[in-house]
Amino acid sequence: MKPIRSAGEKFRFEMDPSEKALLFHVLQLYPLVPADHHRLSKDRYLANCEENQHLLEESLLARRLENRKQVDTLLNEPGRFKECPGGFRAGFTRGELEWLLQVLNDVRVGGWLALGSPDEHPEKKEGMSRQTLSHIMTMDVAGFFEMNFLNAVMGDPHRDDD
Amino acid sequence: MPATATPEVLPDIEQDQQADSRTDLEPGYLVVCWNDPVNLMHYVTHVFQTVFGWSRKKAERHMLEVHHNGKSVLIRESLEKAEFYVHQLQKYTLHATLERDAK
Numbered sequence: 001m002k003p004i005r006s007a008g009e010k011f012r013f014e015m016d017p018s019e020k021a022l023l024f025h026v027l028q029l030y031p032l033v034p035a036d037h038h039r040l041s042k043d044r045y046l047a048n049c050e051e052n053q054h055l056l057e058e059s060l061l062a063r064r065l066e067n068r069k070q071v072d073t074l075l076n077e078p079g080r081f082k083e084c085p086g087g088f089r090a091g092f093t094r095g096e097l098e099w100l101l102q103v104l105n106d107v108r109v110g111g112w113l114a115l116g117s118p119d120e121h122p123e124k125k126e127g128m129s130r131q132t133l134s135h136i137m138t139m140d141v142a143g144f145f146e147m148n149f150l151n152a153v154m155g156d157p158h159r160d161d162d
Numbered sequence: 163m164p165a166t167a168t169p170e171v172l173p174d175i176e177q178d179q180q181a182d183s184r185t186d187l188e189p190g191y192l193v194v195c196w197n198d199p200v201n202l203m204h205y206v207t208h209v210f211q212t213v214f215g216w217s218r219k220k221a222e223r224h225m226l227e228v229h230h231n232g233k234s235v236l237i238r239e240s241l242e243k244a245e246f247y248v249h250q251l252q253k254y255t256l257h258a259t260l261e262r263d264a265k
Contacts, residue, residue: 033255038252039259040245040248040259040260041259041260041261042259042261043261043262046260046262047241052245055245056245056248056249056252059249059253060249060252060253063253098212101205101208101254102253102254102255105201105205105254105255106255108200108201108255109200109201109255112199112200117198117200118199119199139200143202146202146205147202147204150202150204150205150208151204153208154204154207154208154211154218
């Protein structure tokens with residue numbers, strides 16, 4: 001996958017057929033993080049804690065439904081991925097990349113949670129099951145696309161904009 | 163110059179002075195981001211820039227604080243605004259919470 005220099009508002013990428021298939025695969029997995037995963041606070045004695053927790057869950061659910069709708073539209077949009085000699089070309093607006101990043105990171109975090117939230121390097125553990133390998137691959141694939149999209153919207157990560 | 167993400171606009175919250183306690187309106191709540199081994203450092207920096215409208219330098223400073231110290235206090239706000247920011251950060255699947263400021 002590589003970014004293509006483009007004019008206008010869209011960020012354009014070229015990807016080979018296997019990369020497109022992997023992108024579609026991880027997008028179809030969304031959402032993976034359990035709905036009740038997030039906590040508003042670690043403080044159990046916070047005023048209106050339960051009520052505010054409920055509001056958080058409603059807010060996250062609304063975003064999740066919206067993201068899922070956008071994923072479905074993207075996956076089924078005719079002409080979004082145009083064939084080219086190297087595979088496919090697709091363009092995304094900044095807003096689209098923003099929700100794509102949320103979706104991909106949900107899939108990445110969801111894979112990590114499914115592994116039991118290991119401290120680090122789950123791939124170094126011995127005796128991995130087929131399912132464990134599948135979760136690790138899901139995390140890595142989602143991370144691969146995240147980094148490509150982040151590099152596009154942020155530019156060189158070592159360059160300071162202050 | 164690298165592209166800087168546009169901060170999400172704060173909702174126009176109308177305060178009900180009768181209903182809200184004075185404490186909730188004061189900036190006595192901390193938005194804290196906690197370390198985890200799954201969120202990419204580059205991603206965390208991007209989210210801080212997007213949600214708070216920070217410069218790359220400031221966002222990276224907080225991201226590194228999370229990474230090295232286990233957590234970073236991102237902002238001190240009223241309860242409503244702190245909740246708003248926690249919602250935004252969690253929409254990006256960051257491990258963020260709001261805590262009362264002990265000071």
